[in-house]
Amino acid sequence: MKQIKYVLPILLLGNLLCMMDVSIMTIVLPEIQTAFKVSLTNLSWTLNIYTIVFATFIIPFGRLAEKIGRNKFVFMGLIIFGIGSLLTGASTNLVLMLIARTIQSIGAANIIPTSMVIGLEISNQQNRHKIVAALAGVQGLAVALGPSIGGFVSQYWGWRWVFFINVPLVVLDLLLYPLALSMRNESKDTLSIDWFGAGLSIIMLFSLSLGLIKGNSWGWHSTGILGLFITAGCSLILFILLEQRLKSPMINMSLFESRNFDGAGISLVLCNFFLGGMAIIIPTFLTRVHGESELHAALLITPYSIAVMISVIITSLFVKKINNKVLISLGFILIGSSYYLLATMNIDHHYTDLIIAAIMLGIGYGLVAATANILAVADFHGSKLTDSQSVANVLRQVGMVLAIAVFMTILSNNIDSAKQKTLTYSEGQVTALSLPAKSKAAVQHRLQKKLNPKNTNVAESNHSVKFNSIHVSRETIQRLSQKVYHHKLQIVSQKIKVPVSKVPLSVKHQLKTAVSQAVQQQVHKKAINLNGQIQLVINQIKHHLKQQLNHAFLKVYGSMIWLPFLSLLVIPMFKFSREVLK
Template sequence: MNKIKYVLPVLLIGNLLCMMDVSIMTIVLPEIQTAFNESLTNLSWTLNVYTIVFASFIIPFGRLAEKFGRNKFVFTGLIIFAVGSLLSGISTNLSFMLVARGIQSIGAAMIIPTSMVIGLELSNQQNRNKTVAALAGVQGLAVALGPSIGGFVAQYWGWRWVFFINVPLIVIDLIVFPMVLSLRHEQTQSAPIDWTGALLSVVMLFSLSLGLIKGNTWGWNSPIILGLFATAFVSLPLFILLERKLKLPMINMNLFHSRNFNGASISLVLCNFFLGGMAVLIPTFLTRVHGQSELGAALLITPYSVAVMFSVIITSLLVKKINNKLLIGLGFTLIGISYYLLANMDLSQNYNQLIIAAILLGVGYGLVAATANILAVADFHGSILTASQSVANVLRQVGMVLAIAIFMTVLSTNIDTAKQRTLNYGESQIRMLNSTAALKSKLQRKIHSKLNPNSTNVTKVKGSLKFKGAKISQAKRSALISQSNDHELALIATKEKLPVKAIPAKLKSQVLKNVSETV
């Protein structure tokens, strides 16, 4: 009897929930922004805290798992993740949620890499690739499914249930866990942990992410941003030098002697970067810019999630039959076409181009990720196989960290720029009004409350900004019409180089009609 058949579903549930929480809250950010009265840039830290802590502790926790027992470690991680989910759901402000998300990510860092090692240990040579494909594939699928599931849950139960939904599923997993995996008399290893290397990796990821996120706000040439980037780029070579000298490093540098592993590593960073871009950018864009409900946005994103699922499954079956370079090359080609369509899409008529781009991205991601995950372990056995999976998990998170940092910054910047331009245009139109100073002041306050780029207020507007209007007397309206009509006729006369009196009566009548409709 193959034990992996019973263990794998338990491991898959933990992996699915942990990775889903990387992206599930992207679609409810506007609701949380309203509830907490925070800016979108500040809220992006609820995503960044999760991914940064997650990536930073994956490898050290892998060593701790060897010391205390892998099964017990994953079981404890599930409990911590459930507690973090519960605390995230009851959060009343951003600070509380950041702590809760940090707790969640610690649990996830205990679950993800160790689950992979447990699965590999219970697999034989024939089904090892299937185990890797299943666990790694469900991680990518979870990131893709996150916004869709988050949209459905938030629409009917509210944004807090995006986190609460984890708790009953984890409880079920905890009940089944001891039935398939022993928590007693586990084999353990006493190996020292490279805490200096762990600290350097945390400093590197934190500095890089913070610099990317706050660069536009603090200024790309400001001393603090330049200092953050310098810290990140100095930490990397120091980390590499340290790992080469240690007998038991946090990362075994022999991994990078394998061309398969190097190619897989680059592919994993890039494909997860592009996957993260879609998962982070499009839900917020649809809900905040295009006024879609969470459910509407979830439905539009669902084809992308389904495409990831089927692509990962099919690619895992074909990876031994088709050249790996061809699969990865085709995958990145589809991802490139997808991003070209996303960059040039026009959603004013319909969402067909978005759906096509989403499907292409999902298929492309599945081709790259499924192939790269199998290539990452192709050349290794024993302890170095465990190390390869830990590093591969870190690289996936690096791609997600970069995606969240860069795409959230781009989105926030573009929204702020659009709001500022609209605000400037509105103010110029108000100044041109032939009206009282009090009315102009009232209109200016109105548009500032809606469009001020520094405001944390979130208003879903589809189409245009609407005012209730200001009441004026009929005599005042007639005077405004007459003044505007004379202005328009003078412009026509100047353009055509003829006196106002020479303008045809039919044209004068049309101008008066247009002016009357707009005043």
């Protein structure tokens, strides 16, 4: 059997590519929306379908890999993922992209859980914690790096290369794969597959993921969402009852008798939830509220990606030397502190607070994720090891999906409130304008359309609040000039004591020219004055909206500060025995 040092880089590359595509699209959605000319709501399915299908097939694929052969299964997954990446980049409409993203996610579900088991099985017990930390760490790093790399690639090569770039890397991995991992005569599990349990797990995870992701847009109390949650709950109950009675279940339920596994599972859900809170909101916050380019926004969140990587590496090296209670506790405390900084930061002039908070979050995530991943597998070998990895990967995805549901719901409500407050503010500002009632109504109507709280665009940009300058038509000026001319002509006729018809043509011509010039100057002057007033009000409204949106985004973290500290209650669940890590 090949040494782990030859196998690990191949597994790491596959994991990196698969997990990066969970988040890499977030930064290029506006470009794809422009190219496909579809609504952002419909386009969001390109993100949702990847997450849902990936989470849905992890458990059955973990068992299927044992039946086919793990090495073959991951190799097949790389091929499927590469094809999906190529098709995604080449997509010309939304339907084709959704199909391609589904293919991508099926390949990722082949690769992720099984590659972890391969790494663990060919390593010795002493190095197990390093293998877990490396693979889990690169997964967290990939999710964090996704928006950064996506922004950089799209800036210079276009959004299609965000997906095309996977293809040569997958080909490289496929070429090296047979040199390190044999696909001949590998051991296989002869037990039958629990297809009914597989079906229940697919229904459960699909319903749960779809319900959480679409709850905010469909309505949490809607029939569709309630139906999905009921379906997920019933499927879970049936799955548990079935698995307890089978000789070869899809998931060995005795996993949950391990305190380490239970505590690690909850910790993985929580830390990925908190990581998702950064990855989901901050890129949109920087680009839509503060007007940063995708590339600059990507660079600003890069320190948090680097912090994840460094934290995971250091944690894996010291996990046997430092009490694990300290590592996990410190991780959650750092995450809570980073959320406090995010909630209270002022980035009107600089991004120092954001960078510090991002680094703290990355370090905190690494401390929790690396330690929890090691403890999750510490008690298991063989098929139980496969099951533990399948469940652990599902729980990571559940954490990310929960982040989408919770953070986007809170953010959406906050933005609705921000828009309503700005509308109220704008009414007072427009009322104070020296404009005719009709013009005031037109300005207010335009603002209501721009700031409608029911607008489906979650991150309405403050830069979208614009108003065309007032322009008086030539016909209107001519009517005004004619009216003033006739009035002046009457005055002239009375002054020289002749009827209007007897006023000399030369006088009429001079009068008409003078009146026309005077009216044009007055109208122009008044238009400049009114446009200046309107522009001043619009600028004030834009500034007010920016402040309100800024508060709306940061308030999300303020409402979540308590949860990382509450997460410390998971610590007593662990059985922190040194023996399980040796």
